[in-house]
Amino acid sequence: MEMLVGIEDNDEGKLEESGIDRSSSALSSPKQIANPVVYKLVRVEGDGRLVPATDDELIEVEDFLEFDQIEMGFDADTGLHEGCSSIERSSSEKLQLECLEDTAEADQGKLNARLQEIIPSSAPSLNNSHSDQSQNIGGCSRPSEGQMESGSSTSAVYSTLKPDFSMIKGEICLDKLSIRELHELFKVTFGRETTVKDKQWLKRRIAMSLTNSCNVAATTFIVKDNKLVKKCEEGSDGNVDAVLFKDIAAGEEDINCKDSSCAEGTGNEDNQVVSGKTLRSHEVEHDLCWENRQIEQRAAKRIRKPTRRYIEELSESESRDHNPRLLSSNRSMELEHVSPNPYNGPTKNDFSEGRTPVTRFDSLGGSSIYIPCVSRIRRCRPRKNIMPLMNDMMSSQKFRQSGGMVEVANSSNKVFGEHDSQEDEGRDEVLKSRSLPAKFQQRFTFEQKDEQSPTLDRIELRQESRLRKADLSSNSSDDNIVTVPTSKGGMRRKHHRAWTLAEVVKLVEGVSRCGAGRWSEIKRLSFASYSYRTSVDLKDKWRNLLKASSAQAASDEGMNSRKHGTVPIPEPILVRVRELAGKNSQVPASFSSSKLTACTGVADDDDRSEYL
DNA sequence: CTTAGGG
DNA sequence: CCCTAAG
Numbered sequence: 001m002e003m004l005v006g007i008e009d010n011d012e013g014k015l016e017e018s019g020i021d022r023s024s025s026a027l028s029s030p031k032q033i034a035n036p037v038v039y040k041l042v043r044v045e046g047d048g049r050l051v052p053a054t055d056d057e058l059i060e061v062e063d064f065l066e067f068d069q070i071e072m073g074f075d076a077d078t079g080l081h082e083g084c085s086s087i088e089r090s091s092s093e094k095l096q097l098e099c100l101e102d103t104a105e106a107d108q109g110k111l112n113a114r115l116q117e118i119i120p121s122s123a124p125s126l127n128n129s130h131s132d133q134s135q136n137i138g139g140c141s142r143p144s145e146g147q148m149e150s151g152s153s154t155s156a157v158y159s160t161l162k163p164d165f166s167m168i169k170g171e172i173c174l175d176k177l178s179i180r181e182l183h184e185l186f187k188v189t190f191g192r193e194t195t196v197k198d199k200q201w202l203k204r205r206i207a208m209s210l211t212n213s214c215n216v217a218a219t220t221f222i223v224k225d226n227k228l229v230k231k232c233e234e235g236s237d238g239n240v241d242a243v244l245f246k247d248i249a250a251g252e253e254d255i256n257c258k259d260s261s262c263a264e265g266t267g268n269e270d271n272q273v274v275s276g277k278t279l280r281s282h283e284v285e286h287d288l289c290w291e292n293r294q295i296e297q298r299a300a301k302r303i304r305k306p307t308r309r310y311i312e313e314l315s316e317s318e319s320r321d322h323n324p325r326l327l328s329s330n331r332s333m334e335l336e337h338v339s340p341n342p343y344n345g346p347t348k349n350d351f352s353e354g355r356t357p358v359t360r361f362d363s364l365g366g367s368s369i370y371i372p373c374v375s376r377i378r379r380c381r382p383r384k385n386i387m388p389l390m391n392d393m394m395s396s397q398k399f400r401q402s403g404g405m406v407e408v409a410n411s412s413n414k415v416f417g418e419h420d421s422q423e424d425e426g427r428d429e430v431l432k433s434r435s436l437p438a439k440f441q442q443r444f445t446f447e448q449k450d451e452q453s454p455t456l457d458r459i460e461l462r463q464e465s466r467l468r469k470a471d472l473s474s475n476s477s478d479d480n481i482v483t484v485p486t487s488k489g490g491m492r493r494k495h496h497r498a499w500t501l502a503e504v505v506k507l508v509e510g511v512s513r514c515g516a517g518r519w520s521e522i523k524r525l526s527f528a529s530y531s532y533r534t535s536v537d538l539k540d541k542w543r544n545l546l547k548a549s550s551a552q553a554a555s556d557e558g559m560n561s562r563k564h565g566t567v568p569i570p571e572p573i574l575v576r577v578r579e580l581a582g583k584n585s586q587v588p589a590s591f592s593s594s595k596l597t598a599c600t601g602v603a604d605d606d607d608r609s610e611y612l
Numbered sequence: 613c614t615t616a617g618g619g
Numbered sequence: 620c621c622c623t624a625a626g
Binding site: 517518519520535536539543 | 613614615616617
Binding site: 496497536537540 | 620621622
């Protein structure tokens with residue numbers, strides 16, 4: 001014979017107090033179970049029927065309970081627990097009552113319904129319902145496990161009602177107990193009467209007492225060797241049975257640390273549904289509280305449904321904050337999946353591929369290697385990073401579309417390695433840019449329009465191929481990014497990035513389009529893809545180009561191509577630079593104003609003539 | 613912040 | 620490339 005401890009929602013006697021009408025609400029929704037819980041000791045017959053416990057049995061149980069109680073009891077009542085206890089105590093009864101209503105509302109509907117079905121009246125009903133109950137019971141005892149797996153969160157339907165409250169096969173399912181029963185059990189356990197109507201609270205208390213643990217995740221307990229072992233809760237699920245069990249579990253969860261939160265039950269369910277995270281986080285918190293108080297740590301994870309109170313708190317203070325704390329402090333399995341904000345997850349993912357890692361490393365002070373990348377990123381002027389990123393994406397896409405240039409660039413990159421980094425950055429940026437689809441698209445189109453003419457690209461390719469050798473040497477050396485300590489104390493990355501022909505061409509084009517001096521513009525338009533080239537860099541490069549062009553002009557022959565050491569800039573480009581320089585000097589204003597349209601047209605013509 | 617110029 | 624002054 002097993003004794004089941006169940007909570008019966010049915011007891012309407014308590015309803016009076018709660019003032020909730022179960023019949024109406026209860027059936028419809030579990031949430032509405034506000035009723036008081038009565039504990040009744042029931043004996044489970046071999047056939048699964050529930051029979052009211054005899055005095056003797058009660059006594060036995062009492063002893064049992066008392067025993068545990070002695071050990072743990074004070075926790076529950078004494079209020080030794082810090083936060084929880086105080087809360088419980090001070091507010092417990094009143095709050096609980098209040099809570100009960102709320103809570104009851106939520107869960108109880110189901111419970112009531114089920115109870116009614118299964119157990120019309122607390123004791124008698126049990127008997128009647130035994131068939132179902134028996135199964136349930138079985139479920140409770142063992143099923144609880146299943147429940148846990150399934151996950152109670154979804155529906156914390158208390159409805160579970162089944163006869164579980166009593167011990168079955170060594171298990172005690174508090175969930176099933178009625179308030180009266182719970183009260184009784186409470187009395188037995190703690191040796192005092194309680195006016196608390198909150199089933200959850202009662203269950204929790206009892207459970208705590210029984211388990212000598214603060215962690216009372218589940219209402220169902222397994223009694224082993226006179227010891228109660230909590231059953232896990234968890235499961236929620238789809239099966240009916242599972243649901244029942246789940247409900248139970250849920251109820252218990254609610255019970256956890258916060259008495260005050262008792263009301264949660266009801267609200268919790270909703271909450272759970274809404275956001276598992278929040279709930280869990282709360283649960284965790286509660287758990288922590290308990291743990292702290294009692295220092296008892298049960299490996300068992302608690303799944304706690306957030307109470308309304310919690311929810312409110314969360315909403316106010318931000319569930320996220322709580323979560324992290326919880327996680328850190330209390331690391332429970334559940335938390336992991338729940339707690340992590342979706343936010344983080346996604347973010348990580350996004351970044352993981354791209355730059356983020358690098359950045360992290362940087363922040364960490366990780367390897368210098370990564371740092372460079374970061375620095376590059378940083379360098380990008382535009383906080384508007386998005387723009388650059390977008391541009392990068394655009395450019396890359398564009399390149400791919402166009403074909404030639406890109407391919408060349410890629411190949412060169414591979415060879416040099418330098419480009420690889422570039423590409424990476426580009427990717428990263430792209431990743432980042434995801435967030436701005438609209439802009440991106442706009443940008444993209446824009447870019448396409450603006451992009452260099454195909455001809456140019458081809459030329460660049462050719463040149464690029466030519467240059468590769470030179471670049472190669474230079475690049476390889478260039479790639480290295482060196483960190484230099486700054487006077488300020490900060491480390492400065494000095495990364496020398498050789499200008500590729502493609503970049504030069506772009507620069508020239510940009511200048512032709514926007515005019516010299518509009519570096520930021522050029523940067524945006526033509527160098528979006530090169531995150532590491534800042535407007536300043538463009539300016540500097542242009543300055544160098546001018547010098548080179550003039551020098552070249554003076555010497556007449558392109559020195560560039562010949563000298564390995566020097567940057568091999570194709571003559572056409574230099575020529576063009578020269579022209580642009582002249583133009584700019586002559587009519588900078590016009591360019592600035594006209595920019596794209598006028599400039600482009602003119603510039604293009606010039607450019608083409610040059611290249612062609 | 614972007615430019616311009618010097619180092 | 621970096622740094623800084625200037626708009």
